[in-house]
Amino acid sequence: xxxxxxxxxxxxxxxxxxxxxxxxxxxxxxxxxxxxxxxxxxxxxxxxxxxxxxxxxxxxxxxxxxxxxxxxxxxxxxxxxxxxxxxxxxxxxxxxxxxxxxxxxxxxxxxxxxxxxxxxxxxxxxxxxxxxxxxxxxxxxxxxxxxxxxxxxxxxxxxxxxxxxxxxxxxxxxxxxxxxxxxxxxxxxxxxxxxxxxxxxxxxxxxxxxxxxxxxxxxxxxxxxxxxxxxxxxxxxxxxxxxxxxxxxxxxxxxxxxx
Numbered sequence: 001x002x003x004x005x006x007x008x009x010x011x012x013x014x015x016x017x018x019x020x021x022x023x024x025x026x027x028x029x030x031x032x033x034x035x036x037x038x039x040x041x042x043x044x045x046x047x048x049x050x051x052x053x054x055x056x057x058x059x060x061x062x063x064x065x066x067x068x069x070x071x072x073x074x075x076x077x078x079x080x081x082x083x084x085x086x087x088x089x090x091x092x093x094x095x096x097x098x099x100x101x102x103x104x105x106x107x108x109x110x111x112x113x114x115x116x117x118x119x120x121x122x123x124x125x126x127x128x129x130x131x132x133x134x135x136x137x138x139x140x141x142x143x144x145x146x147x148x149x150x151x152x153x154x155x156x157x158x159x160x161x162x163x164x165x166x167x168x169x170x171x172x173x174x175x176x177x178x179x180x181x182x183x184x185x186x187x188x189x190x191x192x193x194x195x196x197x198x199x200x201x202x203x204x205x206x207x208x209x210x211x212x213x214x215x216x217x218x219x220x221x222x223x224x225x226x227x228x229x230x231x232x233x234x235x236x237x238x239x240x241x242x243x244x245x246x247x248x249x250x251x252x253x254x255x256x257x258x259x
Contacts, residue, residue: 019047023215027222030066032230033238034165034186035245037063038252040215041160050211057206058215060099060158061198063190065216066223070187073227080184083146083177087185088192090150091157091164095196098158111253114156114167118250121170125179125243141175149175153189158197164189166249169242179239183230187223 022043029036037059044055074084149171157164165186172182201207230238 016047019043020218022047023218024222027066027219028226028229029222029245030063030165030187030190030219031069031223031226031228032233033226033242033245034183035169035242035249036226037164037190038160038166038249040219044215053206054208054211056160057197057201057204058208058212060095061194061201061207061212062216062219063164064194064198065220067188067191067194069220069223069227070184071191074184074188080181083141083181084185084188086143086146087150087153087168087189090147091154091189092150092192092196094151094154094156095158095193096154096200098155099197099200101155101159111160111257114160115250115253115257117167117170118246118253121173122243122246122250124173125239125246141177145175150189154193154196157193158200164193170246179235179242183238183242187227 022039026036026039026043029039040059040062041052041055044050044059045052050058074081149168153164153168153171156167168186168189169182172185177185198207198212233241
């Protein structure tokens with residue numbers, strides 16, 4: 001265990017420009033669309049050579065940094081507050097469960113239902129203009145639906161290290177939520193997932209604080225830029241970007257499954 005941690009710390013100090021650039025871009029995507037955290041674990045493992053357990057622990061916990069700026073923007077646009085808070089409450093116990101199970105289950109199997117969800121969400125955005133509705137068209141979901149959805153997202157994101165939005169976005173599309181609400185909730189749900197996952201990984205000895213902080217600060221910088229950029233994008237442009245990310249990630253997960 002100590003050997004793995006030492007390796008992660010060494011990688012933190014010598015992280016290459018390619019890895020830094022990808023993480024910064026992931027942060028920008030998170031701020032703009034809520035989706036982007038899926039890039040972190042593959043980057044750490046494939047580019048930097050960090051072991052999957054260390055990469056999952058650092059990635060899951062580092063999302064607390066962009067979540068802080070997301071919560072600030074959420075307080076500025078309170079119309080989306082109810083959904084985000086209830087989803088976060090549901091995600092907290094789910095993230096604890098997922099972070100605990102990640103050391104015992106093959107998270108690779110989760111790629112199958114995740115890929116299906118991603119394809120559904122991406123295709124729906126391509127054909128359904130409902131998802132670009134303004135805040136005035138906001139649909140109020142029942143409490144139980146938000147709590148259950150949050151628990152599912154918390155468990156799945158902690159198992160895969162993706163931070164939450166990659167699972168939450170297509171699920172909220174199934175529940176026919178408008179895109180502004182989806183993006184706000186997707187950003188905010190990272191906080192409980194990151195905190196719960198971080199505590200569990202810390203207790204298991206898999207968390208390297210140096211690596212986590214480095215990733216988190218880079219994600220924070222990218223997320224700030226992304227939040228401001230997303231605010232000036234036209235609804236149709238934002239819809240197309242989210243659709244491309246969902247479909248692209250679905251294709252990527254499918255390729256991993258068959259390769």
